Amino acid sequence: MPLIVMKFGGTSVADARCISRAAGIIADAYSEGHSLVVVLSAQGDTTDDLIEKAAEINPAPSRREMDMLLSTGEQASVALMAMALEKLGLPVISLTGRQAGIRTNSEYGSARIEKVDCERIKSELDKRRIVIVAGFQGINKYDDTTTLGRGGSDTTAVALAAALHADLCRFYKDVDGVYTSDPRKIKGARLLSEITYDEMLELASLGAQVLHNRSVQMAKRYGVELEVLSSFERKPGTIVKEVLNMEKTKISGVAKDTDTARVAVMGLRDEPGIAFRVFRVLSNAKIIVDIILQSIGREGTKDISFTVARSDLDTAVAALEAQRTALGFLELDVSSDVAKVSIVGAGMMSASGIATTMFEALYDAKVNINMISTSEIKISVLVDEADADRAVAAIHRKFFED
Amino acid sequence: MPLIVMKFGGTSVADARCISRAAGIIADAYSEGHSLVVVLSAQGDTTDDLIEKAAEINPAPSRREMDMLLSTGEQASVALMAMALEKLGLPVISLTGRQAGIRTNSEYGSARIEKVDCERIKSELDKRRIVIVAGFQGINKYDDTTTLGRGGSDTTAVALAAALHADLCRFYKDVDGVYTSDPRKIKGARLLSEITYDEMLELASLGAQVLHNRSVQMAKRYGVELEVLSSFERKPGTIVKEVLNMEKTKISGVAKDTDTARVAVMGLRDEPGIAFRVFRVLSNAKIIVDIILQSIGREGTKDISFTVARSDLDTAVAALEAQRTALGFLELDVSSDVAKVSIVGAGMMSASGIATTMFEALYDAKVNINMISTSEIKISVLVDEADADRAVAAIHRKFFED
Numbered sequence: 001m002p003l004i005v006m007k008f009g010g011t012s013v014a015d016a017r018c019i020s021r022a023a024g025i026i027a028d029a030y031s032e033g034h035s036l037v038v039v040l041s042a043q044g045d046t047t048d049d050l051i052e053k054a055a056e057i058n059p060a061p062s063r064r065e066m067d068m069l070l071s072t073g074e075q076a077s078v079a080l081m082a083m084a085l086e087k088l089g090l091p092v093i094s095l096t097g098r099q100a101g102i103r104t105n106s107e108y109g110s111a112r113i114e115k116v117d118c119e120r121i122k123s124e125l126d127k128r129r130i131v132i133v134a135g136f137q138g139i140n141k142y143d144d145t146t147t148l149g150r151g152g153s154d155t156t157a158v159a160l161a162a163a164l165h166a167d168l169c170r171f172y173k174d175v176d177g178v179y180t181s182d183p184r185k186i187k188g189a190r191l192l193s194e195i196t197y198d199e200m201l202e203l204a205s206l207g208a209q210v211l212h213n214r215s216v217q218m219a220k221r222y223g224v225e226l227e228v229l230s231s232f233e234r235k236p237g238t239i240v241k242e243v244l245n246m247e248k249t250k251i252s253g254v255a256k257d258t259d260t261a262r263v264a265v266m267g268l269r270d271e272p273g274i275a276f277r278v279f280r281v282l283s284n285a286k287i288i289v290d291i292i293l294q295s296i297g298r299e300g301t302k303d304i305s306f307t308v309a310r311s312d313l314d315t316a317v318a319a320l321e322a323q324r325t326a327l328g329f330l331e332l333d334v335s336s337d338v339a340k341v342s343i344v345g346a347g348m349m350s351a352s353g354i355a356t357t358m359f360e361a362l363y364d365a366k367v368n369i370n371m372i373s374t375s376e377i378k379i380s381v382l383v384d385e386a387d388a389d390r391a392v393a394a395i396h397r398k399f400f401e402d
Numbered sequence: 403m404p405l406i407v408m409k410f411g412g413t414s415v416a417d418a419r420c421i422s423r424a425a426g427i428i429a430d431a432y433s434e435g436h437s438l439v440v441v442l443s444a445q446g447d448t449t450d451d452l453i454e455k456a457a458e459i460n461p462a463p464s465r466r467e468m469d470m471l472l473s474t475g476e477q478a479s480v481a482l483m484a485m486a487l488e489k490l491g492l493p494v495i496s497l498t499g500r501q502a503g504i505r506t507n508s509e510y511g512s513a514r515i516e517k518v519d520c521e522r523i524k525s526e527l528d529k530r531r532i533v534i535v536a537g538f539q540g541i542n543k544y545d546d547t548t549t550l551g552r553g554g555s556d557t558t559a560v561a562l563a564a565a566l567h568a569d570l571c572r573f574y575k576d577v578d579g580v581y582t583s584d585p586r587k588i589k590g591a592r593l594l595s596e597i598t599y600d601e602m603l604e605l606a607s608l609g610a611q612v613l614h615n616r617s618v619q620m621a622k623r624y625g626v627e628l629e630v631l632s633s634f635e636r637k638p639g640t641i642v643k644e645v646l647n648m649e650k651t652k653i654s655g656v657a658k659d660t661d662t663a664r665v666a667v668m669g670l671r672d673e674p675g676i677a678f679r680v681f682r683v684l685s686n687a688k689i690i691v692d693i694i695l696q697s698i699g700r701e702g703t704k705d706i707s708f709t710v711a712r713s714d715l716d717t718a719v720a721a722l723e724a725q726r727t728a729l730g731f732l733e734l735d736v737s738s739d740v741a742k743v744s745i746v747g748a749g750m751m752s753a754s755g756i757a758t759t760m761f762e763a764l765y766d767a768k769v770n771i772n773m774i775s776t777s778e779i780k781i782s783v784l785v786d787e788a789d790a791d792r793a794v795a796a797i798h799r800k801f802f803e804d
Contacts, residue, residue, distance in 0.1 A: 016458040050478070056418040061485035068496050069481035072474035076452070079471035083456055094470050099545060120545070143501060143522070259527055340740035 014044035042073025063108035074134035102138035110149030151212025176230035266329025339388035416446035444475025465510035476536035504540035512551030553614025564624035578632035660788035669732025767796035
């Protein structure tokens with residue numbers, strides 16, 4: 001019997017009508033003969049409401065008590081979904097994270113799954129029951145409830161799929177899959193039928209957040225095949241797996257990331273080890289640097305430019321200014337009106353001319369490129385923020401619409 | 403270190419302000435050097451809201467899933483209370499029913515506590531932590547959450563007090579104790595400083611519901627001393643225990659119960675075993691009979707009258723009518739415009755003239771007595787419902803105000 005893990009997010013179980021719709025999807029999958037484990041998030045705004053309730057009582061509660069409070073949200077969801085499936089006459093049982101065997105470390109609020117004890121789920125599946133599991137939560141060695149932090153319910157789903165050797169892990173979302181670009185902005189954006197884990201990770205980090213990276217990384221590690229599909233329309237979504245069909249397009253998507261800022265350290269002495277010294281200052285300040293560019297400056301000096309998340313910009317500048325004498329630079333040039341535009345594709349590097357085509361598209365659209373960065377499956381350019389949407393549209397047209 | 407179990411009901415933790423007030427009471431008790439276990443109900447209308455939510459999805463959900471859903475209410479309460487105490491800088495930990503070791507049978511929705519495993523609570527108390535326990539819930543042998551049904555949180559409190567050999571179990575209520583009569587109706591109603599378990603049980607069954615009988619019975623069985631007091635005012639309430647001080651008044655209270663109806667089976671043959679045959683019909687129909695009166699009828703026949711809860715009246719009449727030929731009675735005379743008025747007191751039977759005084763009060767108030775019933779600690783009379791309030795006032799005046 002093929003085993004499928006299905007995961008529904010908060011908007012897919014927000015109210016009685018949403019729960020009934022999701023129950024219909026589950027019932028159909030059951031009638032097709034699948035063994036089913038269903039992972040749910042808390043309903044709609046429940047988690048935010050609980051956080052607000054706590055804040056009224058104590059603005060800085062302990063994380064342990066916060067987890068005790070928040071875990072009620074998913075527990076309510078699974079009970080309500082079980083009731084909806086009972087109404088359809090299906091055999092079903094709901095389980096908390098603890099009952100589902102999700103064992104975590106003791107980092108309340110952002111716990112990591114250490115192990116999944118599947119005995120209970122397996123025995124329920126053996127009884128042909130649909131098993132509904134509360135996502136986002138587990139239990140630690142002290143027998144206390146923990147929550148998994150951001151992307152927690154997605155992670156629960158992948159962890160269960162890995163532990164149970166499920167055939168597929170389906171994520172029902174309010175989008176119907178992964179697109180070549182943001183479909184709200186790019187008219188010609190196309191739904192991808194397949195994508196690799198690595199491409200998915202790159203797209204997510206570029207702001208096309210469909211699945212949290214943590215769950216995609218876990219899926220890659222354990223070889224769990226994923227599908228992202230709509231909880232509103234019944235149609236195939238996007239499959240995420242290691243190796244794709246031969247015919248696959250070389251480029252998977254075009255993405256934009258505006259959470260970036262550029263810092264140029266100008267007039268550095270041109271001597272060995274200068275780049276190392278600059279980036280040591282930044283790593284000591286816990287700054288994660290993205291694109292890096294080194295160029296020749298005026299009169300035998302060097303300029304080093306890099307991008308950071310906008311929230312890190314002030315810290316980065318302060319850290320460098322504090323070491324101005326030691327590093328010996330002339331000035332810092334800072335800009336946060338920039339955006340990173342990237343194309344992602346597993347087959348990119350083995351195909352010639354991808355970068356050329358991308359740059360040609362930008363040239364045609366009269367978009368100036370500030371910086372360039374490449375990896376095995378990605379080419380990113382830094383452009384002025386004002387040009388970013390035009391850049392994405394131009395690149396998308398070149399690769400997917402022409 | 404004296405150990406006190408404190409229990410707060412839903413209205414006492416209804417919102418942030420109520421929780422803060424209750425936290426203040428707990429903090430004071432802690433600063434007096436007590437070890438504290440605090441049992442909480444769900445906030446205000448939470449349980450009703452959850453039931454409504456479930457009904458929208460499935461009008462007849464399984465009890466197991468209902469328990470999974472409802473138990474979130476108390477879990478949220480204990481987390482919020484722990485946060486409130488953390489804010490006051492106190493060491494505190496919240497526990498679910500399962501974590502507190504409440505083991506029950508598997509009657510979902512109305513589970514009975516079979517055993518309390520106190521290890522976790524004891525180890526938390528040893529760390530000088532205030533332990534906040536979710537009432538109303540436990541876990542069964544299948545590792546599934548159960549709820550305890552009506553009076554469940556009170557029962558959790560008494561069970562923990564018994565298992566931990568607590569010195570006292572305090573119930574914080576929206577009333578400030580047990581009164582000699584309903585203080586909203588009888589102006590001269592007096593707060594009792596003490597009352598026995600049996601008197602408490604009689605008063606509860608007479609409609610003066612302060613604590614659920616189930617918890618009082620458990621307290622009596624295990625000798626747990628109770629105190630009923632206000633969660634709004636800081637003053638002593640009513641102590642419930644086995645033996646009272648010598649000086650205690652002989653009568654504890656006057657109560658009225660309007661959930662009663664009278665059935666008279668008229669013209670029964672006066673032969674041995676006729677009463678047995680009538681009541682066997684009723685017990686087969688699962689009818690609980692309260693007051694019974696047998697009297698001589700016309701022409702050598704017998705009349706047997708009894709009272710039942712109003713909700714049982716139709717069933718009782720139908721059961722008797724179905725056996726009319728076998729029982730051989732002439733007619734049934736039925737009235738639901740009746741009420742039971744009772745005085746309760748542990749010292750009653752050892753004191754002479756209590757009944758006389760009660761009947762004198764009724765005579766003075768021109769209240770006609772339909773039936774009389776007495777027990778070790780109670781005298782009840784059945785009167786017309788229209789006379790009931792006047793009867794209670796007259797009796798109360800005679801015993802407590804004159």
